[in-house]
Amino acid sequence: MNRRMRILLVEDEPMFRKGLAKMIAGLNTVWEVCGEAENGEEAEQLVEQLCPDLVITDIRMPLMDGLELLQRVKAAHPDIEVIVITGYQDFQYAQSALRCGALDILVKPCSKQDICLVLDKAEAAAAVKRQQRGMEQWEEAQRLDNALREQFLRLPCRPDIAAVLQRRIYGTKLILLYIADYSPAHKQYVKKDIPLLQFAVLNIVGEMTREVQGDAGCLLIVETGCFALFVKDLAAEQERQLQSAIAGSLWSFLGLRTELQEAVAVTALEQLPDLYEERLGVWRSGAAFGGIPASSFSREEVEQSLPDGGSSRMKQQMIAEQLAELIREGNLKGLKECLEQLTEAVCASSPVVRKLEALSLVFALQQTARKHLESESDAGLLTARIERLHKCGSLKELRAWLAEAIEHLLEELAEWQNKYGGSSVAAAIRYMEEHYASKQLALADVAGQAHLSPAYFSHLLKKETGRSFVTLLIEMRMEKAKQLLAGTSLNVTEVASIVGYDLPNYFAKLFKQHCGLTPKEYRKQHQS
Structure with missing residues (x-):
């Protein structure tokens, strides 16, 4: 499911803060309020505890104002976005927040449209940052792959990168595998297909390893046809099963015969070139390999065949x-x-x-x-x-x-x-029926039960029932409230709390909208 995006609300006016939290909870977005604070000092502590994606803070508060909180949050956590709330009289003051890194400004009173616009902006900013982090991780993985390959080939490596690689391979077992024949008689492969085949090998072996190891394994192509697989925390029988499965899959998927060496424990980078040369020395001496003589590859062809x-x-x-x-x-x-x-x-x-x-x-x-x-x-x-x-x-x-x-x-x-x-909608509705009384029940919670995004779940729910999530939740709560009012002596405040509302007046307003009667009028009519 989509990861839910977390908001910390910072506002010293309790009614405004609670109203804003309820407004956000009723929106069809990925956002949820994960915490509330009355001032900047309290908020700064909650930021460390809750790790929100977004902080929405008032500009004027006691102890620590919103501007100082903004500066502290951005200094310690640059990826957390901050939106500042201000009154018209403080608008010029709040503009300085933009220069300090605030994503946007909200001017009181905030409408639902205002909230939706800034949350959409925050979601878009978070998506850009996720993409940037993904690219950085991709580039780092490429650098580490190249550096680890160079270790097998006795090429020099910077000390800081070597330290990272040492941590990466320490306590693993190394399985060396190579393709024994790139031109099997029952296939029509030619030399220009080798990059494609090697790329396919990487994906097939990588996927099989992830099924067993999750992200703990590491797979690397060292030279044309030669692969290094690092596994961790596998018993001997699991290693044999994985090796057998790899050989069988590469044969059935690609028609390629694969030789795999027995796993060897690795504790230091210095072991890698000796292990590699010892176990693949025949090929490295220039013997025919993979059905195609190694000497027939130019340097450029070899480099191109190493994805x-x-x-x-x-x-x-x-x-x-x-x-x-x-x-x-x-x-x-x-x-x-x-x-x-x-x-x-x-x-x-x-x-x-x-x-x-x-x-x-x-x-x-x-x-x-x-x-x-x-x-x-x-x-x-x-x-x-x-x-x-x-x-x-x-x-x-x-x-x-x-x-x-x-x-x-x-x-x-x-x-x-x-x-x-x-069926997903039906399962989600059953979940709502079981948890309707939870004051924290949010659209994202219910959508998660259906393994769908909040937006798509809302679309399906409307299509299946003709009602939105908020409307359906209110109906469920009001039906239970009617049962409690008619069948118990609980007062209105107690009934409101049981069905998920902290504020009795807000509950009474919704009840009258739903039933046409106040809770007391309904009880008078239905209690014998």
């Missing part, structure tokens, strides 16, 4: 997450537009890497389908796709190949929506 495993898979992960978010939102138009943009990006890439980029996109599609649409791995489909890809001789044929894979994803999405649309 960056970690960074490529991270890029795929970023694409898969982007697609998954659109699926959870039910944004079919946005999903199609995103897929069109990704297709154009592939087609605009250099001819040297275009097929690799295309295969990377298709692996991202498959990852999305498996994780979010309950799609099963299909060895035959993957094999056929790779065989067709290496036969694509023109950009038009590559476009057609991508279009076929995208259409397959959209068909799987349609099947998934038909299967789960109604």
